[in-house]
Amino acid sequence: MTTTETLPLKQETDIVTIRQRVRKAAEDARLGLVSQTKIVTAASEIARNGLIYGGGGQCLIERTQREGRAAVRLVIIDHGPGIANLEQAMTDGYTSGNGLGLGLSGARRLVDAFEIASQPGQGTSVEMWKWK
Amino acid sequence: MTVTVLAELLQQNETALLDRWIAVQRAAGIDPNRLDDRSITDNARDLLHALVRAISEGGDDIEHPQWRPVKQLLERLSHVHSQQGFPPTETATFVLSLKEPLFRLIQKSDGNTIELLWACTRLFDQLGLFTMQAYMASREQVIREQQESMLELSTPVVQLWKGVLAVPLIGSLDSNRTQVVMEALLQKIVDTESDIAIIDITGVPTVDTMVAQHLLKTITAAKLMGAKCIISGIRPQIAATIVHLGVELGDVVTKASLADAFQLALRELNVRLVANRLGA
Numbered sequence: 515m516t517t518t519e520t521l522p523l524k525q526e527t528d529i530v531t532i533r534q535r536v537r538k539a540a541e542d543a544r545l546g547l548v549s550q551t552k553i554v555t556a557a558s559e560i561a562r563n564g565l566i567y568g569g570g571g572q573c574l575i576e577r578t579q580r581e582g583r584a585a586v587r588l589v590i591i592d593h594g595p596g597i598a599n600l601e602q603a604m605t606d607g608y609t610s611g612n613g614l615g616l617g618l619s620g621a622r623r624l625v626d627a628f629e630i631a632s633q634p635g636q637g638t639s640v641e642m643w644k645w646k
Numbered sequence: 647m648t649v650t651v652l653a654e655l656l657q658q659n660e661t662a663l664l665d666r667w668i669a670v671q672r673a674a675g676i677d678p679n680r681l682d683d684r685s686i687t688d689n690a691r692d693l694l695h696a697l698v699r700a701i702s703e704g705g706d707d708i709e710h711p712q713w714r715p716v717k718q719l720l721e722r723l724s725h726v727h728s729q730q731g732f733p734p735t736e737t738a739t740f741v742l743s744l745k746e747p748l749f750r751l752i753q754k755s756d757g758n759t760i761e762l763l764w765a766c767t768r769l770f771d772q773l774g775l776f777t778m779q780a781y782m783a784s785r786e787q788v789i790r791e792q793q794e795s796m797l798e799l800s801t802p803v804v805q806l807w808k809g810v811l812a813v814p815l816i817g818s819l820d821s822n823r824t825q826v827v828m829e830a831l832l833q834k835i836v837d838t839e840s841d842i843a844i845i846d847i848t849g850v851p852t853v854d855t856m857v858a859q860h861l862l863k864t865i866t867a868a869k870l871m872g873a874k875c876i877i878s879g880i881r882p883q884i885a886a887t888i889v890h891l892g893v894e895l896g897d898v899v900t901k902a903s904l905a906d907a908f909q910l911a912l913r914e915l916n917v918r919l920v921a922n923r924l925g926a
């Protein structure tokens with residue numbers, strides 16, 4: 515069975531809600547405590563990027579299955595300026611602001627599947643999976 | 647078979663029932679600011695359709711798998727209603743208000759009217775209760791989420807010993823709050839001339855790079871003021887996550903619990919605690 519919900523990403527408090535709902539989905543999918551924490555943290559990173567750099571958007575949370583395993587799938591989309599140089603953005607320590615530059619690269623290490631698509635001027639979309 | 651008759655009756659009169667049901671809901675004075683005509687119609691049509699199928703295929707036992715779609719619709723509706731602050735009565739009224747048009751229909755039919763009415767009442771009361779239950783579950787969730795954000799509002803910096811401060815962080819840490827807490831800690835270090843500050847993160851559910859950065863900045867600032875920070879309460883799942891994020895905690899001292907951190911602090915201040923031996 516698949517359950518889906520879409521949450522707004524317009525302000526800082528939305529990130530808190532997204533984390534709470536991702537944790538709930540991960541619990542419902544019976545992911546282990548470490549996996550739950552990892553997917554929640556990855557969601558927090560990507561959602562914050564979407565808000566700060568992308569000017570906001572939305573977050574889709576799906577509890578589903580992947581190759582017969584319980585899984586959580588997240589798709590976080592914004593309609594901001596996009597990322598011109600993806601390779602650079604994904605590099606450990608690169609930040610155009612004043613962060614640690616570990617959000618994108620760190621999130622990728624925290625999840626089981628990570629897909630990023632970005633068109634300059636069109637926005638950015640990140641899909642992440644964590645499964646049992 | 648009362649249920650079969652009921653199913654037939656519903657099937658044959660679906661359109662007429664829908665019209666009358668919508669009329670009843672409007673007459674019941676549902677606040678048009680909360681629910682526009684379009685949603686009333688859509689909700690009613692979807693539910694009635696699911697209902698007709700459920701009764702035809704699953705009988706009058708709402709635990710039957712064929713009733714899943716109806717329950718899902720009611721759950722979704724209850725969820726939306728509770729999130730949007732609809733009163734519970736209005737939510738239950740939605741499904742219960744189908745009784746009136748249905749009863750009129752039964753009255754005009756030529757089956758065993760009493761039996762039909764009874765079956766119908768039993769069924770709708772169950773659906774009404776189910777709706778209320780779903781509504782309450784959703785409300786409870788809202789309350790839980792609110793409680794969690796309430797926890798974010800205040801965090802005290804406490805003095806555990808002369809020269810030792812502790813700040814037990816609880817709840818989600820986002821920019822503003824973290825900033826406030828960290829500034830309060832630095833100020834208190836100055837005010838109390840403390841040498842050691844323990845930052846306990848046992849109650850922090852998520853440590854992302856922003857939180858880590860705030861912690862690191864605070865530790866650096868404290869160092870410049872001659873104080874040393876100890877982070878306590880890093881749970882195993884948080885530790886694993888920090889490592890994967892790639893955050894370097896460098897030479898930051900960490901301890902499993904606040905108690906361990908406090909002991910270390912006392913040791914560094916050359917304080918020895920000696921148990922009082924009774925009857926010695």
Ligand SMILES: Nc1ncnc2c1ncn2[C@@H]1O[C@H](COP(=O)(O)OP(=O)(O)O)[C@@H](O)[C@H]1O
Pocket residue numbers: 559563564567568592594595596597603604608609610611612613614615616617618619638855
């Ligand atoms: N949604 C986005 N839209 C535009 N640029 C982005 C987005 N997400 C990340 N970036 C760019 O990628 C860089 C690296 O992001 P990240 O690894 O999260 O580090 P940080 O947030 O600390 O800067 C950001 O500084 C920003 O320039």
Ligand SMILES: [Mg+2]
Pocket residue numbers: 559562563613616617618
């Ligand atoms: Mg980031």
